[in-house]
């Protein structure tokens with residue numbers, strides 16, 4: 513229909529310039545910090561076979577049972593927009609034949625898709641920065657990965673974040689714990705919400721992180737995995753904590769962390785804030801030693817995490833200003849080509865520059881101001897004759913005449 517404005521899909525937002533500047537800041541911190549831990553970036557497909565997520569994330573999860581954007585393509589293939597990054601990373605690791613290449617340390621940045629109920633900090637298309645490490649045998653790797661996550665968020669200067677850790681046990685100790693938990697939950701089933709009741713049989717550990725207050729009250733003395741760990745898991749969990757202490761990473765044990773996805777074992781963790789309401793988890797992850805084998809590869813230890821870029825960007829206190837160093841104001845028709853050349857010269861020295869297009873001085877200064885230029889370079893006929901420019905510092909109002917070389921020095925400082 514002509515004239516009606518099309519809107520983006522609910523829960524799917526545009527990244528306009530101010531937003532993307534904040535995202536870049538998050539991404540720059542991630543690349544810098546992950547690089548110092550020798551992680552390399554990978555770029556993996558957004559479309560994957562639906563089967564990949566059904567097999568890895570598990571059918572009993574919200575993601576697979578109701579949140580995937582899955583469809584049949586024109587050739588009859590079952591395709592899905594990826595809801596998370598780990599399954600695709602494991603697929604790529606196997607397909608790339610890297611299982612005998614020693615440890616692989618990867619990070620990625622990109623969009624994920626989940627058809628959730630949109631809220632502040634909960635979108636249907638959102639971006640994650642994630643890391644995966646294949647061949648991460650022991651608790652020290654866990655501690656280092658957690659230290660890396662901690663440093664990444666410190667680098668962003670976000671205050672009030674808390675690292676919470678838990679152990680989810682392994683196939684040796686989890687079944688007995690699961691039975692104890694199911695027995696406990698069944699005794700209180702009539703007091704738990706409908707969703708919890710559905711989960712008792714399908715995915716009982718997920719009952720533990722139910723957000724309903726009356727359920728939480730019922731769960732106050734529920735059995736906890738950390739008290740049912742086998743010897744190997746117990747010593748892994750202790751080793752992790754020793755490592756965190758050695759690296760001076762503050763943490764707290766939260767026995768309610770279960771992770772939404774089925775494939776985690778042993779170490780699970782979240783970094784949370786109290787500033788985003790129910791969307792308070794900014795980074796989450798854990799160990800998934802069984803997944804590579806589950807997807808057809810050799811037994812491989814692995815650990816990873818993902819952080820939501822939009823949630824982190826919401827916590828950045830300073831606005832990212834547009835980086836405009838110089839606006840060039842040209843006074844008079846005869847200086848237009850000369851001023852274009854000067855603008856170009858400045859760009860070749862790495863400054864961001866807009867040319868205000870000539871015309872009245874008033875209009876050009878107004879434009880420079882609206883663009884948020886740090887400096888205005890004024891070029892009139894006199895300046896052109898004598899090879900100088902008039903430089904105005906927009907923050908202080910200070911004005912001076914300078915030769916082009918000295919101009920560079922002032923701008924650089």
Ligand code: ATP
Nearest residue numbers: 628633634635638772793794795796818819820823
């Ligand atoms: P939540 O408990 O908030 O639903 P989750 O356990 O589903 O999070 P993960 O699958 O572990 O989250 O994803 C890691 C991170 O990705 C989360 O901590 C969060 O920062 C971000 N994230 C997850 N889902 C969304 C979403 N729908 N919108 C925005 N960010 C999200």
Ligand code: MG
Nearest residue numbers: 574626628772
């Ligand atoms: Mg979720």
